Amino acid sequence: MSAFPNPSAVQTKSVPTWRQQDAKPFVQIEQITKQFGQFTAVNSVSLDIYRNELFCLLGGSGSGKSTLLRMLAGFEEPTSGRILIDGVDMTGIPPWERPVNMMFQSYALFPHLSVEANVAFGLKREGIKSPEVNKRVAEILNMVQLGHLAKRKPHMLSGGQRQRVALARALVKRPKLLLLDEPLGALDKKLREETQFELMRLQDELGITFVVVTHDQEEAMTLATRIGVMNNGEIVQTAEPHEVYEYPKSRFVAEFIGNVNLFDGTVVEDERDSVSIQSPDLDALLQVDHGISCAPNQEVSVAIRPEKIYISREPVDIEVNGATGIISDVAYMGSQSVFKVRLASGKELRITQPNVSREMGSRLTWEDKVYLSWDADSCVVLMS
């Protein structure tokens, strides 16, 4: 139960399927739209999910992520478009015939059945003989460390135990695709972290494809092989976690995932390998050195993550990609400190610094005049 796989190690074993050109997707979502009356919950979403992925649908409430999950499970029929699982068109196939199991946010344990009977429910529906059922139920309950509670009713279990029963019940049928709706939502922080690693271990061990719905970006970052960020019923970006964080495609993604400093500005110079942008919030020019195609005078936003800004009391070169300001707020968070720095233009920037030294004396504090600078490759230019 202890040896957690290192997620980065798992990913670097070979080239992930979703980066291969000719890989065959396991779940194909084709132009799915779902309308409830006048309201469009999911708007023309297309998405490919590959075998053995742990795909996270990330979005706020009302973004359509849960509706999309319910369409995969078969509880909602799409208004238009279709879903293929393992090459089979799921249109019109009822939930009880789909090779999919779901773990519900509320766990949805049957209150009148024991833990054992809850887990056995799905196997019995398949018509599996009882010795085989008993064997598989015992196996899976041991795997989630609940063997000793098999005879209990759900109301006699703690929240964490119920969650593991729900997981066991969904896994015992060995589905091709496991859907998880906010699986860690109801757990406290410590249990969440444990379960996160537990899920990754199970995923690695059982080779099931997972689709997880969550509103928690941290959860998505830790768990996912890829993240699909949803907003207003559309997928605004699908990418690996580090890519979503470092190369957000839009202001929405940049602001939704982590913290970010945004500058609005206009392109003043567009050269072969760098772009200069003038922002009314900054005296210096913003210079971005990775390839982007834009035209002079185009309105863009530039995003810089708080941990990518250097902060110091000593003067540094701030002709481009820099600024001076006054520290207006400091939050000490143990491993790091968060500074708010007010620029001459009145704009406030957020900067995080690891607390490398234990000493308090030399630390930056309120009302200090500081020099800020960042590297040209830390900036992300956002067109939308």
Next chain:
Amino acid sequence: MKQGNSLTLKFMSGAGFVFLYAPIIAMIVYSFNDSKLVTVWGGWSLKWYAELFRNEQIMSAAWVSLKIAFISATLASVLGTVAGFVLSRMRKFVGKAMLTGWVTAPLVMPEVITGLSLLLLFVSLENMFGWPAGRGVMTIVIAHTTFCLAYVAVVVQSRLASLDETLEEAAMDLGAKPASLFFLITLPLIAPAIISGWLLSFTLSLDDLVIASFVSGPGNSTLPMVIFSKVRLGVTPEVNALATLMIVAVSIAVIAAIVILHRQSRYNDVNK
């Protein structure tokens, strides 16, 4: 101030309970009266209970009543469950509110009207189709089923409304087809509501005098009808004894219904 309030409250509720239950307690006490005169206390005795069990008219009426109550409660439970399902599960449609109103109308309909309209229905049915031939146990059962159905429907509907729908989705997701979903998940979860609906119907049917008087035929008097006709000739201690037994039976049924519903709601909170 707070103390004074709670004292007033205790007094008020005490007065209320006395007002409600003093007559019943008096009747129960007098059912153990040794004297032949209803209003004169002559010491403790069980002789009116013995007398009661020897009275064939009362015993056969009691048997008829129990039989009717059992059958109509059972029929009402089945039909009421179906009605409750329709009311809570049908998508919104034009006239749903009206349908809900129709199902629950018998709850507030004056019994005289229910009884009279049913009588008219039975008579005209007999004239047109020859069925039901005459009035008796069958017509009382139909009448009682009709108004008990409304009670069961309301209880089942409210239980279904509070039932977590994801439980049914989870069952479908695990491979349960609609039939096994209903019998393995939905029915066990709403069973307490159905049972308490049955118990309520049973007591309502057992208590009913007005409707039964309209739709019963000769030789098929229910227990309340016999008591009522006996009381018109003067109250006898025997009737006190009978009424006491009925109160005991009804109380047990009602308390059982409440306990079952309460226990259910407590352990169903598990997924909330």
